[in-house]
Amino acid sequence: MPSRSIFENQVIEWISSETDDRAVERILWISQANDVVFSIALEDDKAFPVMKTYTEFIAGIEANLCKPIDWINSNIPLLEQFIDHEHLLLRDKAWDAIKDVVSDEPDCFDKKWRGVRVREVQEKTGLHKSTIYRYLRRFWQGGKLKNALLPHYYNCGDYGTDRAPGKAKRGRPRKFEDGPTGINIDEETKQLLRSGIRLFYNNKEKAPLKHAYQKTLEKFFATGFRQDGKALVPILPPPDKLPTFGQYRYWFKKELDLEDSLRSRLGKKQYALKYRPILGSSTHESFGPGSRFQIDATVADVFLVSEYRRDWIIGRPIIYIVIDVFSRYIVGLYIGLEGPSWVGAMMALANTTMDKVRFCAQYGIDIEPEEWICSHLPQKLTADRGELEGHKPSHLIDVLGVDVENASPYRADWKGIVEQQFRLINLRSIRFIPGAIKERQRERGERDYRLDAKLTLREFTQIMIRNVLYHNNHHHMQWYDRNEFMIADDILPIPRELWQWGIINRNGRLKKQPEHIVKLNLMYHGEATVTAAGMQFKGMHYGCDLALREQWFVKARAGKTWRVQVCYDPRSTDEIYLWLDEGHRFEPCTLLEREERYMNKRFEEVEDLLEIEKYQGRHQEINNMLSKIELDAHTKAIVEEAAKKTDEAMNQNQESSNQRIKGTRQHRSNEKMLNREREAFKLSDQPQVPNIPANNVIPMRREDSDDRKAPSYIPPADKLSKIKAYMIEDGEEE
Template sequence: MKKHDLLKDGNNIIRVLEIQPDKILMIDCAKRTMPVWVKSSVLDSFIGCTDEVLNQTTNFTVTVTDIENLNADQKRTMYDRYTLIAPILPFIADERMRSKLIGSIATEHNISKQTIRSYLCLYLAYMNIIVLAPRQRLDDIKLTQDEKNIRWALNKFFYTTKKQSLMTAYTMMLKEKYCDNMDVLADKYPSFYQFRYFYRKTKKMQNFYISRNGLKNYQRNNRPLIGDGIQSFAPAIGVGMLDSTVCDIYLINDTGNIVGRPILTACIDAYSGVCCGYVLSWSGGVYSLRGLMLNVIADKATWCKQFGISINKEDWSCNKLPATMVTDMGSEYKSENFEQIAELGVKIVNLPSYRPELKGMVEKFFDVVQANYKKHLKGKGVIEVDYQERGAHDYRKDACLTMVDFEKIILHCIMYYNSQRIIENFPYTEAMIAENVKPYASCIWNWGKSQFGAHLIKVSAEELILTLLPRTTGKFSRFGLKVNKMRYHCDGYTEQYLKGDEVTVAYNPEDVTSVWLLENGIYAKFTIIESRFEGKDLIAVQELQTAQRSITKGANQDNLQAQIHLARHIEIIAGSARRSADVSVKNIRDNRKCEQHKRHRNYMEGAKS
């Protein structure tokens, strides 16, 4: 027998707290009364047992891992209770001192002595601090049949995308669970107030939003926003966020006819918020992305100058590609053409669909730009929130700006966004404050470019265009390099023409005059052999080829018929020819001269007559 051992005799379980030669201090673990001294002989019939037997007997399971599952309130309460009894534990064998300490602690903390005794006995019985935590029921809460029916009705009729009301779910529960075959309501059934009480008691907001509105709507509109801002995603310059939006304005062409709403595609640096580049176009997809990438690496002062806008280079000093590009799941961003930009060292990050908050910088850019021009262009083609409602004004009739006019406006809005808009909540560092960096996107960008971790990639326009061109498989043959059913040539590829290998080729769908053989990261230019296709786009060439095949196919039957007629004529003539029994092969040269003299004609005499 040792100190703190558990002993059992029948249903009685005790714990040994102190051992002296003739007596033992023990506590009844089942009754949990205050420790008492007993003679050693009293415990002769007891045998040793384990903590598992104690837990099973008292229906209280204590494990080491339970403390990790406690919430903050439970842990705080547990340690507070242990703090109350800790001064008593060294004097547990001294009944007089023990009682004195219990009284003083009760007075100091304004709680009853019995409460302190309960905590003390509970701890001594199990010798584990976890028992001082607020007691939890270990078995599942057993629901009544009515509660089970209410839970079934809520799951089947309320927590669904049909968005039924609580009263409808209650009515359907009565119909399905509390009516007989004749739909007669039973005498006893839960009231609507009981139904609503159970709903409120068990309601979880996350389950409510997801079940009724869907997971994507929850992630977009309701999920907790507990991130540390965009800087946790982009700690330095060099993370570009790409997206497109349809502008809220109708435009006309040069002749005054309505064209529609343009598409604005932009690249925004996630760290500073600066607009790295943009493109305004009538069509989106990969075409607009090529224009966007070229604008990102363009000299912005030169670009603005062609629109009659003069800017300082410091206000828009972006002429390199961000090393990381963040996109959504749009088809143009997932296409092979755009992913080829990774060959330049750019990393592509595709975000889940319907998660605009993950690229909040570019969404904010669109909001700021459109809010700036819309308030000044009312009545000039700008649409309002009611444009899809019945009887709303037809904003198309107000259109009066061309694409060139609108692009000038967009450029002015971008310049305001970059160099005049104050970023109030930017997380300034001590270094930024020391250098007095102004709270403008362009100033933060210019400062961030020189900092450790900034990652921008310098690339030429030609290299960027060649990288983003669509690719296909070409095949060498004796007739040249065949690409898209056209033949191309370049000096120095004689061996390849003879071997007939298949290769990867980049081509320009807008002009088939040239293609570029891609080999080991190097582009070799091939020019078209068939001059009739020079300067044409791929669609026009394919139409010509299709028309030619159609004409040729239409003449096939006539060609077969002509071959049949030819064969018949040849057979008739050959059949009527005299066949000599013995043909002499001597004097062939003399015979030839004789026949030449017979068939000789003076063509000048025929011309005079």
């Protein structure tokens, strides 16, 4: 065999060295002796098979006059499921006509023999001779493939090129001649249609295409306006001078930029959330366990009842989940009634560093340490902008060394792993719990889900812990993309196995901190003022053993006050925590006994109370001032009247100043005696007691002694005359 060879169905390109013209032909058949070759030209619509010698091709290849090339006819589909049924019927009809002809090789390549067989096919099928030859040519030029006989509709018109508008109306004729036929769309009209789509369809109003079509006609095709009352009504040309809605829709679909349209109508964020291409994987964002945690919260679709009275419905709980991106291992959990906020996130993050055996024991669940391993902090934490935005997580970043990344608003897909867990938990357990919300919208007359609530918060937490244990230890993630090293180590895509494999092979990302240090840095921070009355914080006063030992309150009273750093849990005013040794130690400070009205309260409640009292104080100042003005007015009136009377009496008596002062003691005694008489209790002046029946009267025993007779009554005027006489006798009155 020659060093170079050709094969059946191979495409050979011949190049002329003088004119650079090319001729492309396909090898149809090669004799067993490699001497005769039949081929057909591919770029000739009237070509037929021709006979050549094998050595002719080999010599041409060796002399670089021809060469084998790849010839791909993209118009011949290879998968039948994408071919229309009508096209398949036409293909099978053509194949039935020529299959007996092309099966006889190499006789079918002979012109005379082929002519005889074509006439037989004509008589049998009734097809025209040119049609049969066209089928044969398509079959041979198409590589002797049956699908080469599919109809070549792509040859209808100039594919991909718009026809130039002329006088004749383009497009499919209308069924009814009296209907609007539209106009030929030229480049200027197309530009108007594009402008209408951009202005009235690709915008945030999300108007339907029909509305955009109407507004386009009003703006770009109106010839003027007419006055109709106070309204200006656009004047449009006759319907046969306007593009129809079908034409508008055709050019809209033909030139549609789907991405630009979705961005314009929905906004960049909604487009990125719902329609952006999903080409990446969250797993590739993390190197190993602890590289990145995701945290998020949701309101559980179930109603709960109270721990204290089971007939009280307390609403829906909040679920916080912290999950490792690399292994899908759930590392933190919080179930409570604290709405999605920093407090809920604080509890979930604190749970990531907590001993899980002790945590589960609080809810009556006994586990082995390897069933829930994690008690660490991550290198990076992805969260919503709500809980972990602002100054609150500053200690989480600066002190604990966790890099916080906040997702953009309305971009839940940035933390899709933890979002997916909420869906899985709902499918596994929540939807089957009494009180669960089955549908967002209840049918009319359907029973209220809230009335079916049976579980308390503690019982629901037990169920959620069981869900986490199942997920971490048994959930087989068939969709997880294991890398080649995991496959080599035969690691199953189960979160615990992925976590343990990552700890061994890709460690160095997890961070370990004492639980109390983590909690201190997660709590709210503030400054308390050391005063003589205690450490004042948010209007309340606290004390601690350290302050008493070091005489802080004595020093504050003797000198100046100063501030100290504290942290606190906003849910309880009973304790705050004093930072010591630059945050390495803490001292609990308890609320003083005199502040008992603030015990067992939230800080927000105390702040509200103090604000209310401050407001009431400001409001009462006005009332106090008005009452004081009224008091001063009455006092002034009484003083003026008393001064007038006193001045009149002084003018009548004409006593000197010395005389007035000299008799002060005696005047006081006289005044006292008069006051005693006036102030004495006299029950005879009160209403009489009703008569008591005679049989209930107890007679009083009379004293026989004459010395105990009641003194006779002396009128006050006689007393005053006796006092004056006594005063004259003593020389005090002239």
